[in-house]
Every structure is written in C-alpha cells, then in structure tokens.
Amino acid sequence: MAYSKALEDHYEHPRNVGSLDKTQKNVGTGLVGAPACGDVMKLQIEVDNNGIITDAKFKTFGCGSAIASSSLATEMIKGKTIEQASQLKNTDIVEALDLPPVKIHCSMLAEDAVKAALQDFKNKQDA
Secondary structure, eight states: OOOOHHHHHHHHSOSSBSOOOTTSTTEEEEEEEETTTTEEEEEEEEEOTTSBEEEEEEEEESOHHHHHHHHHHHHHHTTOBHHHHHTOOHHHHHHHHTOOGGGHHHHHHHHHHHHHHHHHHHHHHHO
16 A cells, blocks of 8 residues: 555654643643554643644554554644634545545544544633
8 A cells, every 4th residue: 555755754753742741721632542443542732821722742552644644633733723623624634644545544533632632621621
C-alpha cells in the first residue's frame, strides 16, 4: 500500500507529541480507542481566556496512519477557537493525508479525540 508524502511526513516527524497537565482547568483531555485495531489516542488541548486553543499535544499507540492523523489534528486545531475546532471532521484529515480507505477509521479516531478533549474542557468550565 502506497502512502502519501503528507502521511509519511506526519508519521516520521510527528508534531506536538507529549502531554499537558490534565489537572489544569484550562486543559481538556480526550482519550479514545478503536477496539477493532487496538489503536489508542490521547489528545489534549490548552485553551486561553479568550477561548483560543494555544497548545495541543497527543500520544498515540497505533499504526502510522493513526499517528499521522493525531499529529495533523493537533496542527489543525492550534490557534483555533473552541467552536472552530469543534467543526473538524475526519474527512478533513482524510483529504489532507490522502488516507487509503482501509485507514479512514484512524481519522475518525482523531476527530473523536478532539471532540472528547473539547468536551472535557467544557465540563471543567461548568464545574
């Protein structure tokens, strides 16, 4: 199976790998998994007082497509408002990485992780 240059780049040189302090009120954490393939993805966002995502980090245990999808997702949401980030769709990731059909579930996992991190952040604000 041939992979796109963008996918290979994000896999070989992933951006924003790491963790943020999940105990901070301005940090949202999303942890999702895909039982079908065993991929697990943790994605975190840091949001400033203006509702802008100032940082995003991820740790993914999975295939190259899952790692690339996570890496790209963090790049796509940094600098965006919470509302803008909530509009991220897996199809945006599929198109940017030219994911093959058998790897589309990796982009869905990244979308779910972003949405879970956003929800965690919102829950912390409401607490």
